[in-house]
Amino acid sequence: MYQYNEQDQTLIEERVTQFRGQTQRFLNGELGPDEFRALRLMNGLYIQTHAPMLRVAIPYGLLASRQLRMLAKVARDYDKGYCHFTTRQNVQYNWPALERVPDLLAELATVQMHAIQTSGNCLRNTTSDHLAGVCPDELEDPRPYCEIIRQWTTLHPEFAYLPRKFKIAVSGSEQDRAAVQLHDIGVYLVRNEEGRIGFRVLAGGGLGRTPIIGQTVKPFLEKKYLLSYLEAILRVYNLLGRRDNKYKARIKILVKETGLEKFTAMVEDEWLQIRDDMLLSEERIAAMQAQFTPPAYEPTANSDTGLAQHLADDKAFAKWFKYNSVVHRVSGYRAVFVSLKAPDSPPGDITSDQLDALANLADAYSFGEVRSTHRQNLVLADVKQADLYTLWQKLDALKLATPNIGTVTDMICCPGLDFCSLANAGSIGVAREINEALDDLDYIHDIGDVKINMSGCMNGCAHQSVGHIGILGVDKKGEEWYQITLGGSSENEAAIGDRLGPSVAKHQITESITRILDVYVQHRLEEEAFLQTVKRVGLEPFREKVYANH
Amino acid sequence: MPIIKNQQILENTWTFVDDDAPLAGGDITVSVKRWTEDKPALLQHSGKVGVRLTPADNVAALGDDLPFIKLIELHFPTFSDGRTFSQARLLRSRYNYQGEIRAVGNYMTDQVFYLHRVGVDTFEFNDPKDMELALSAIKDFTVRYQASTY
Numbered sequence: 286m287y288q289y290n291e292q293d294q295t296l297i298e299e300r301v302t303q304f305r306g307q308t309q310r311f312l313n314g315e316l317g318p319d320e321f322r323a324l325r326l327m328n329g330l331y332i333q334t335h336a337p338m339l340r341v342a343i344p345y346g347l348l349a350s351r352q353l354r355m356l357a358k359v360a361r362d363y364d365k366g367y368c369h370f371t372t373r374q375n376v377q378y379n380w381p382a383l384e385r386v387p388d389l390l391a392e393l394a395t396v397q398m399h400a401i402q403t404s405g406n407c408l409r410n411t412t413s414d415h416l417a418g419v420c421p422d423e424l425e426d427p428r429p430y431c432e433i434i435r436q437w438t439t440l441h442p443e444f445a446y447l448p449r450k451f452k453i454a455v456s457g458s459e460q461d462r463a464a465v466q467l468h469d470i471g472v473y474l475v476r477n478e479e480g481r482i483g484f485r486v487l488a489g490g491g492l493g494r495t496p497i498i499g500q501t502v503k504p505f506l507e508k509k510y511l512l513s514y515l516e517a518i519l520r521v522y523n524l525l526g527r528r529d530n531k532y533k534a535r536i537k538i539l540v541k542e543t544g545l546e547k548f549t550a551m552v553e554d555e556w557l558q559i560r561d562d563m564l565l566s567e568e569r570i571a572a573m574q575a576q577f578t579p580p581a582y583e584p585t586a587n588s589d590t591g592l593a594q595h596l597a598d599d600k601a602f603a604k605w606f607k608y609n610s611v612v613h614r615v616s617g618y619r620a621v622f623v624s625l626k627a628p629d630s631p632p633g634d635i636t637s638d639q640l641d642a643l644a645n646l647a648d649a650y651s652f653g654e655v656r657s658t659h660r661q662n663l664v665l666a667d668v669k670q671a672d673l674y675t676l677w678q679k680l681d682a683l684k685l686a687t688p689n690i691g692t693v694t695d696m697i698c699c700p701g702l703d704f705c706s707l708a709n710a711g712s713i714g715v716a717r718e719i720n721e722a723l724d725d726l727d728y729i730h731d732i733g734d735v736k737i738n739m740s741g742c743m744n745g746c747a748h749q750s751v752g753h754i755g756i757l758g759v760d761k762k763g764e765e766w767y768q769i770t771l772g773g774s775s776e777n778e779a780a781i782g783d784r785l786g787p788s789v790a791k792h793q794i795t796e797s798i799t800r801i802l803d804v805y806v807q808h809r810l811e812e813e814a815f816l817q818t819v820k821r822v823g824l825e826p827f828r829e830k831v832y833a834n835h
Numbered sequence: 836m837p838i839i840k841n842q843q844i845l846e847n848t849w850t851f852v853d854d855d856a857p858l859a860g861g862d863i864t865v866s867v868k869r870w871t872e873d874k875p876a877l878l879q880h881s882g883k884v885g886v887r888l889t890p891a892d893n894v895a896a897l898g899d900d901l902p903f904i905k906l907i908e909l910h911f912p913t914f915s916d917g918r919t920f921s922q923a924r925l926l927r928s929r930y931n932y933q934g935e936i937r938a939v940g941n942y943m944t945d946q947v948f949y950l951h952r953v954g955v956d957t958f959e960f961n962d963p964k965d966m967e968l969a970l971s972a973i974k975d976f977t978v979r980y981q982a983s984t985y
């Protein structure tokens with residue numbers, strides 16, 4: 286993975302010094318609350334219900350074991366012994382004290398980590414495919430480009446005060462695991478007719494109040510133009526994006542109100558004037574690719590016979606293998622999902638002890654690296670098949686082996702009323718209730734690929750609008766109600782879910798979900814996944830069942 | 836009010852003249868509107884003449900006039916209006932503007948590092964305390980990622 290050079294290290298240390306000064310001025314009353322708010326947000330610091338929340342950047346979801354240990358230490362020393370992985374591969378702390386945040390950031394800087402631009406109206410962390418570099422369906426590893434973009438976005442002097450936040454995602458594989466189409470700029474690595482690899486660039490996607498799917502602005506962009514094209518889009522957005530209404534300030538609204546054709550023409554016009562001044566050289570790309578070379582795989586890893594035996598002997602292991610590990614580019618290896626969706630724990634949460642133990646497992650079994658996923662789980666990407674059984678036992682002992690990846694209990698869930706001052710309704714409690722109702726693993730496995738996303742309010746932190754089943758907390762005269770949508774997706778066939786009907790009360794939400802699953806089981810054709818059934822039969826059968834005698 | 840120029844605190848010699856006020860003597864700045872409408876008179880002015888841009892002003896509109904404009908003030912109505920940064924960048928890199936670019940209005944000392952990097956070379960602050968802060972903030976970072984000639 287990318288290792289900081291002296292310049293990278295200096296930059297994050299100088300950032301800590303800068304923020305320390307800003308915090309001090311705020312505490313001394315020399316910096317106003319509005320000014321400090323903007324500055325602290327660009328260092329990942331929100332103020333929410335109980336305490337500040339700090340979001341730490343994990344560039345494209347890649348972590349070294351020593352960084353995991355630091356996350357554990359920070360959770361222990363500055364928080365309540367746990368932290369929370371987000372849908373953009375970052376990590377959040379819910380309880381740090383404001384005065385101590387500069388110290389916390391200084392500790393992070395010792396392991397090449399920071400919280401720069403993880404919040405606020407600026408260029409955010411660039412996200413990517415958690416299986417980058419190991420999945421068989423990949424055209425090219427997207428991470429070198431992510432790192433190039435990370436550097437370009439970091440402290441970009443022109444784009445630090447945008448109309449609104451700005452998120453970029455890059456994917457290099459056939460299957461989109463990074464929700465690329467729901468980003469302000471989405472980038473797919475593609476091959477053109479001449480066989481050359483370049484980028485397809487999308488713009489104007491985004492979630493939140495008005496979820497919109499991104500549209501292609503450049504079907505094929507040569508690699509050398511990556512940064513100039515991004516800069517052109519950003520300049521057009523910075524100058525023309527709306528600043529009069531924060532709900533209309535995202536680039537998605539600019540693209541929509543301007544029209545795709547005209548927007549694209551403006552970007553092209555800008556780009557043609559700058560593209561030759563900021564070329565990305567082949568040497569630069571090659572040097573960055575050299576930072577992401579594959580680890581030293583054992584050539585004989587696939588000669589192991591123990592795995593087949595364990596799969597035959599141990600049903601529980603076989604289930605975990607099926608759901609929580611996926612095929613690897615290199616024969617004899619698997620990528621292993623570490624489920625952060627244990628039934629009794631808030632989705633995405635992990636404790637310090639678990640983090641430390643996981644760091645050891647990463648060192649022992651996966652070349653010392655861990656990745657975070659868009660669906661709030663972790664991945665050990667390079668596990669030898671001969672190690673899978675032992676690894677499973679160890680993960681299981683840590684409660685990190687719930688065999689539910691990609692199933693209905695692998696929910697995305699925001700903090701909701703428990704932590705967030707903006708929430709209309711609870712989400713963690715509902716997730717727990719749904720888990721309790723679906724405690725039969727065989728049933729869950731039979732249901733298969735169903736993605737439930739649940740947010741406590743319109744801001745949509747948990748991407749409810751693109752969940753196969755979306756649950757949105759709404760406020761009805763001070764009570765917690767839930768709006769259900771069906772048919773959303775953030776994958777290749779990205780779609781915004783349709784409203785099922787009127788919202789349901791808190792005591793009805795879990796039953797509504799189980800009824801939806803019943804309807805699916807009743808109507809599905811052989812091998813038909815939930816989303817396909819919803820597309821085929823429409824919402825009516827679900828409606829009938831959910832609202833029957835409610 | 837003093838200004839910062841070349842890492843030094845200097846006296847400001849410029850006056851902004853409101854659209855409906857008569858032209859003052861000495862070095863003055865005017866709005867884009869006044870510049871466009873009163874250009875012949877302004878070119879006869881005895882002192883130097885500059886133009887003050889608001890974030891909504893399109894820098895391309897100044898086009899061929901730039902050689903006659905000795906100072907461009909970029910006015911922040913609020914510190915969060917980041918269009919100013921693109922204006923400065925465009926003035927320097929696209930229109931090759933060689934004169935002085937000054938940040939004025941409601942912005943933060945914490946922004947001078949970025950402003951300096953996009954081509955702003957002088958800074959006016961309402962509060963003298965901010966002067967010392969700004970002098971140090973301009974050097975907040977010794978490293979940078981984006982290629983830049985500034």
Ligand code: HEM
Pocket residue numbers: 331333338369370371372373377449450452467491492493494698699700701704705706707744745746747748
């Ligand atoms: C409790 C603390 C939190 C607060 C106060 C908060 C606040 C917000 C707000 C106000 C928005 C709307 C922004 C907009 O419409 O542009 C938002 C969007 C978002 N938040 Fe949060 N959030 C919190 C926690 C989280 C967590 C835990 C996650 C990840 C699981 C998260 C991920 C996101 C994402 C991905 C979006 C929407 C992205 C998009 O619009 O494209 N947030 N958040």
Ligand code: SF4
Pocket residue numbers: 699700701702705706707708709740741742743744745746747
């Ligand atoms: S979706 Fe709403 S309730 Fe949930 S974390 Fe985001 S802002 Fe808070």
